[in-house]
Amino acid sequence: MSEKHLVCQGALCKCNFGTTPDTLKVKTQSKRYINENQGGKKLMATHMDIGKTFEKNTFGSCTKMNNNPCQVVVTQWSGFYDKITLQDNNGKALLEDSKATCPIGSPDCITIINHGQTAEASAQNVKNADDEVLAELLPFVDIKGRAKKYIPINK
Structure with missing residues (x-):
């Protein structure tokens, strides 16, 4: 997998061939979440997420259709990670460099701009953080809830 994010x-x-991006919507499984502590928003995408699998199901105007409205339908994904298979839909995990095919566009005409994961610091991350590094990065913030002693400056 080598430093690639799951989608x-x-x-x-x-x-x-489109003019605007659209947001991927996972419809083939409802149990496997990634990048969340609680699980509820970020379902893991797989190569089985085909058909009308976007929020708006359009990428704006399609140059292949003389700038008429795009009506995207994913027929297949390529470049997925075949070492992860979900039991729910027998799907292989999509990676940030996976590509999709639309029958109007061409093979691999749909690319992923952003994988959808976001960085969130958890309580465990804060607990594991080095005190000196935190003090350098955030000198006036008491992240770990420890009172700091400040020495008054004499004028």
Whole structure:
């Protein structure tokens, strides 16, 4: 996998022939969440997420259709990670460099702009953080809830 992110619901995608991006919506499974402590928003996307699998199901105007409105339908994904298979839909995990095919566009005409994951610091991240590094990065914030002693400056 080598430093590539898994894709989840909310990933932003674009078509080479469209004018606007659209947001991926996972419809083939409802149990496997990634990048969340509680689980509820970021379902893991797989190569089985085909058909009308975007929020608006359009990438704006399609140059392949003389700038008429795009009506995207994903027929297949390529470049997925075949070492992860979900039991729910027998799907392989999509990666941030996976590409989709639309029958109007061409093979691999749909690319992922943003994988959909976001960085969130958890309580465990704060607990594991080095005190000196936190003090350098955030000198006036007491993240760990420890009172700091300040020495008054004599004028």
